[in-house]
Structure formats: C-alpha cells, structure tokens
Amino acid sequence: MMISAASRPPLIISTEPSHVDLHRLKDLYAACNISGHRLRREGAAEPVDPRKLRIAVANSFVVVSVFCRPIDSSSSGAFIQRMLPLTHWNGELVGFGRASSDSSLTASIHDVMVIPSLRRLGIGRMILKRLIRVLTSKDIYDIAALCDKNERLFFGACGFGDDMLNSTTMMYTRSSSNNAHQGQLIL
Amino acid sequence: MIFGLYGSLIIRSQQRQVNSSSQIFLPENMKTLACSQPVSTFDSRRQVPDQLLFPRNFNCGLPSGVSRRFKIYHQPKSSFWESIRSGFEKNSTIQVIEPASEDGLEEESLLDEFVLSERTLPDGSVEKIIFSSGGEVNVYDVQELCDKVGWPRRPLSKLAAAIKNSYMVATLHSMNHVPGSDENGKRKLIGMARATSDHAFNATIWDVLVDPSYQGQGLGKALVEKIIRALLQRDIGSISLFADSQVVDFYQNLGFQADPEGIKGMFWYPSY
Secondary structure: OOOOHHHOOOEEEEOOHHHOOHHHHHHHHHHOOOOOOOOOOOOOOOOOOHHHHHHHHHOOOEEEEEEEOOOOOOHHHHHHHHHOOOOOOOOEEEEEEEEEEOOOOEEEEEEEEEOHHHOOOOHHHHHHHHHHHHHHHOOOOEEEEEEOHHHHHHHHHOOEEOOOOOOEEEEEOOOOOOOOOOOOOOO | OHHHHHHHHHHHHHHOOOOOOOOOOOOOOHHHHHHOOOOOOOOOOOEOOOOOEEEEOOHHHOOOOHHHHHOOOOOOOOOHHHHHHHHHOOOOOOOOOOHHHHHHOOOOOOOEEEEEEEEEOOOOOEEEEEEEEOOOOOHHHHHHHHHHHOOOOOOHHHHHHHHHOOOEEEEEEEEEEOOOOOOOOOEEEEEEEEEEEOOOOEEEEEEEEEOHHHOOOOHHHHHHHHHHHHHHHOOOOEEEEEEOHHHHHHHHOOOEEEOHHHOEEEEEOOOO
16 A cells, blocks of 8 residues: 655656666665575575676666655754755665666566665656656567566556466576586587 | 557658668668558567577677667766765775776677588588677568568567667578589578677577578577577576467476566556
C-alpha cells in the first residue's frame, strides 16, 4: 500500500549521466544489498565492484538517479539547507535504475533500487516510468527486465508482464568466469 | 498503431542523413522496403529452432568509435564544488574520468575472423565456413537471412542501428572456391548472432539465426559458444536470452538453465 506522495521528502529525478556520483552509487548498491550479479556466485554477498560499476554505468543507455533532500537534524544547518534548491550534488542519492540497449530494437532494465528507508513510497515506480519514458522516446518498445520472485510484483504493477510470445528466460549457469576455461569449448 | 509509428520513423529517417559508416549498408529508399511488410515489435528476442546462433561481429572494437555515439555517457563535468570536496575527502573515489581512457580498457582489437570448417562439394568446389566478428555486416544480407528463417520484417534502419550498437555481433559466411581458379567466390551470409551488454555485468543474446540449409552441422552451437566464451573472458557473468519452446533444449545443452533461481524475464506492455 502506498503512502501518499505528499508524505514523501522532496525529490528530484535525473537522467543525466554526469549526475551519477560513483562513490555514492557504490554506497547505494551496498545499502540495497545489490552486487550487480544476477545469480548467486561463490563468495556471495560481495559488494559491487567499483571498477565494473563505472563501466556498467558508462555503457548503460539510460541511467536514472533520484535525489532527496537530506534531513539534517541540527538546527543551524537546517534553515540554510531548506533554502538551497535541491540539486544532484547537495541531495542524497536514494534511488537508481539503469537500462542497457542496442539503441534501436531492444532494451534490458537492471538494478532498479531504492534505499530501504524510503521504499513503498512510489519512488521505484517513478524510476521505472522514467526509464520507460526515455526508451520509448527513442522508439524502443521491446523492454525486458530479469526479475526474481519479489521483483515480479513490482514490475507487474508497473506494466510489465510475462512474454506474450511465451519465450523461456534462460541464463548461463555453467562454471563462473573465475574458473579457467579448461578447453571445454570447441575451437 | 505500432506499424504507424514505424512508418513515420522511416519517413523521418529519409530526411536526415543516416550515419552510414562503411560497415552498414542502407538502401536509398527505405520506405518501400519497410512499409510493405507487417512489423512486429516483439520478435528480436525469439530464439527459434530454425535459427541457430552464429556470432558474427564482436562490435566493441569498432575503431572509428562509432558505436560510442549512442552511449549517452558524457564526460562527467566535475563541478567546482565537487572538485574541492573531493580534494578534502580522504578516500574519495571521485575522479574526472576521461572517456578516452575509459574506453581504452575495452578498445582491444576484436576483429576476429577464421575458417570454421571446410568441405568439398559434389561439384568439386571447396566451401569454407568463415566465422567472423567485429567486421562488416551487410544489413541487407541480415534482412534476407531473417526472411529465410521466417521472421517478420523489421525496419531496415532499426536493424542496422541495432547491429551497430550491439556489444557483440558474430557472423558466419560461406565462401565457395573452385580449385584451380585464383579468385574466391562471393561470401554469403549464412548465420548471425548478436548480444547487447552493459560491458560489465549483464549481457543478453538476441537474434540468433542460421540459414536453414546450413543447419544441423553444429554451426549454431559453435556460434553460441564463441559468444559465451568472449563474454566470460570479459567477466560478464550474467548471460541471458529468451528462447522459444522448441530451442530450450538446444540452449540447455550449451549450459543455459531455464528460470534459474526463479528469475524470469518480464516485458513491458503499454496500456493504451
């Protein structure tokens, strides 16, 4: 059940890649317990690799960031903070989402996340709708997302559904990349 | 309604100069080609049995940097305050990243081409199957191949852009050579596969197809395995695809698992 948007703290949403502060993004990934890897790997619960995160964000077709006005309890700073307009560099990164694409036919949505304390306020939905809006504005309508059981409810509520063509989702699950390739492949 | 949208796209693209790198060949008049066929929006992902997979061009090494064009990432303009703040913070990882050096990590030469197999035909000519990646892709040939395997038509310009901006595109060509003559025959596209990726964590394989007359030779299997190996070499761990029911077994034999850990793919459906 969604609390009304009126009770949400002030937010701004941005699709500008230069607004993505990789340091804070890494913290957000950690706060949401997301490592970037879809399947559980050995040595699970690993934090997201910052170098790979940088590459992934750089090569994502769309990135969406949501910033929130930080709540500063000390009264001296609070007044000034409320006066300043909320921007990407003085706000706190509380939500994120990205999509990779071939820029014309298909897109895949990854890593949609909101910090735990601000969930169920419609922020995730906002992120997803913005991702879709940018993609459809570029004429990309084949938008896919890999969802586990919990995410399915979220994506389902945002207009996603099972494949109309009844395709089966499959993922490669053989030896992880850490293992040396023992010549198991032909050629 | 979707068809109308594509129709208007084609008209628009006629007016603007479509960026034709030497690698993608586009027709003069795309309108007649595209609008005469019904268009489906959901066919990119179909991995149907008639289409085996052949990675053709591993595109991430495009020397001209054209594929970078569609990447929205700009050089982060480190604002004045950010640069001061980063100077003060101790373990700050904020840094001004030059796109060039960043791409330099990936700009390995990925043009790869070799002969996969050779066989002698009854008429004495030698037919080579050539695997290639990162090389030229003729979008007309791809469209023709899609017709052969029975896929609905997609707008040519979109297909060309998709191929150009895929992380990996691998192809198979057949080339006939008559022994005794100096020249090689024409290359014919007989298989293709492409994969999109964020270059770090996830990749999805789309559009895997092989000419029906060349199927059943293990070519498709080799293609998929090549793509997988190349992706794993780059430590891209999540490789996914959406398979039609008839090809689920084919992919299972290659190491794919259906709905692993309960993860399913969902697709966006606009509600009008």
